[in-house]
Amino acid sequence: MGMNIRRLPIIGAVFLVCGALFAQDVDVRPVVKNVATTYVTDAQVRVSWKLPQGFSAAAILIYRGTQPFSARQQVASLSPVAQVKPDSTFFVDRLTDYKEYYYVVVARTADGALYDVVLPSINATVVGIRARRSPIEERDEAENAPEKQYAAGQLREVPLPYLAMLEKSRKPNPLRGEVLAAGAELAGVHAERRIEPLAPYIFEEDLVEPLGGDGYYLFEILKDYFIRRDYRNAADQLQRFLSVNRADDVTDRAIFYLAESFYFRRDYRQALNLFLLVEEAAPVVSRKWIASTLDLYQLPGES
Numbered sequence: 685m686g687m688n689i690r691r692l693p694i695i696g697a698v699f700l701v702c703g704a705l706f707a708q709d710v711d712v713r714p715v716v717k718n719v720a721t722t723y724v725t726d727a728q729v730r731v732s733w734k735l736p737q738g739f740s741a742a743a744i745l746i747y748r749g750t751q752p753f754s755a756r757q758q759v760a761s762l763s764p765v766a767q768v769k770p771d772s773t774f775f776v777d778r779l780t781d782y783k784e785y786y787y788v789v790v791a792r793t794a795d796g797a798l799y800d801v802v803l804p805s806i807n808a809t810v811v812g813i814r815a816r817r818s819p820i821e822e823r824d825e826a827e828n829a830p831e832k833q834y835a836a837g838q839l840r841e842v843p844l845p846y847l848a849m850l851e852k853s854r855k856p857n858p859l860r861g862e863v864l865a866a867g868a869e870l871a872g873v874h875a876e877r878r879i880e881p882l883a884p885y886i887f888e889e890d891l892v893e894p895l896g897g898d899g900y901y902l903f904e905i906l907k908d909y910f911i912r913r914d915y916r917n918a919a920d921q922l923q924r925f926l927s928v929n930r931a932d933d934v935t936d937r938a939i940f941y942l943a944e945s946f947y948f949r950r951d952y953r954q955a956l957n958l959f960l961l962v963e964e965a966a967p968v969v970s971r972k973w974i975a976s977t978l979d980l981y982q983l984p985g986e987s
Contacts, residue, residue: 715799716733716734716744717806717807719731719787719789719805720732723928724776726815726817727779728776728777728778728779729777729779731746731774731809733773733774733807735773739770740770741791742796743768744792745766745789745792745798746777747759747765748762748765748777749787749788750785752809752812754804755802756801756802759788759790760800765777767792774896780815781815785814786808786810787808788802788808881947881948881980882947882973884913885973886906887940887966890906890937897934898931902937905918905941908921910941910944915945915948916949919946919949922938922941923942926942933965936962939958939962940958940970943956943957943961956981959973959974959977
C-alpha cells in the first residue's frame with residue numbers, strides 16, 4: 685500500500701507532462717479550418733477559412749488543383765496560386781477556364797518550412813467549383829455555333845426553357861394601364877420643359893463596407909461601377925449578382941440599384957418595371973423614383 689502511495693506523484697507527473705505536450709501540439713499546429721468556396725462573380729471564386737485560437741504562421745498559401753486534395757504530395761507538386769498575410773481569412777481567385785477546381789490552404793512557419801498537412805473538409809475543399817458561363821457568353825456561343833444538320837426523319841431537340849434573371853416567388857409587375865396612361869399624360873405635360881433626373885441614391889446599409897456576406901459583394905459592385913457612374917457594367921454585374929439566391933433585403937437593394945442603372949442609361953421601361961418590383965419593400969424612395977421615371981418616360985404614342 686505504501687509503495688502505491690509513493691508511486692502516485694510520479695504517475696501523476698507523467699500524465700501532466702503528456703497532457704501538456706498533447707495540448708501544446710494541438711494548440712500550436714498552424715492548420716486553418718472550415719475552408720469553403722463561394723462565387724463572387726461568374727469567373728471569381730472566394731476561398732475562405734477560419735483561424736483557430738493560437739494560430740501562428742509567417743504566411744498562408746493557397747493551392748488550387750483539378751483533383752481533391754488528400755495528401756501532402758499533391759501540394760509539393762504544385763505552385764501556390766497566392767500567398768497572403770497570416771491574419772488573412774479569405775482570398776479571391778480568378779478562374780480563366782471552365783475546369784472544376786479544388787483548394788487547400790496551408791501555412792508557412794516562421795522558419796520558412798511549409799506545414800503542408802492536408803485534412804479534407806478542414807483545410808482542403810471536398811467539393812469542386814468552376815467558373816460559370818454568363819448568359820451573354822452562352823448566348824454568343826449559341827449564336828456562333830454551326831447549325832446542326834438533321835438526318836431525314838430525325839426530330840429536332842426541344843429547346844431548353846429560358847431562365848429569367850430574377851427567379852423569385854414574386855415577379856415584376858407588368859405595366860398597368862393606369863401607369864401607361866399616367867406616363868403618357870406626364871410626357872405630354874412636360875414635353876415643353878426640361879426635366880432634371882434624380883441624383884444617384886444609395887441606401888444607408890451600403891455606405892459602409894460590410895465584413896462579409898452578400899452585402900460585401902454588393903458593396904464591391906457599387907464601389908467599382910455604380911459610384912463611378914459606369915452604369916452599363918454596373919447593370920451587368922448586378923444582373924449576375926441577382927442570378928444567385930441572396931438574402932431578401934440585399935436582393936431588394938440590388939434590384940433598386942439595377943433599376944437606377946437602367947434609369948441613368950435612359951432605359952425607362954426597364955427601370956420602371958424594376959422600381960415597381962421593389963415598391964413594397966421601400967415604398968417612400970421607390971415612389972419618388974417611379975414618379976421621376978414617369979416624368980422622363982417618353983412613350984411612343986401609346987394610348
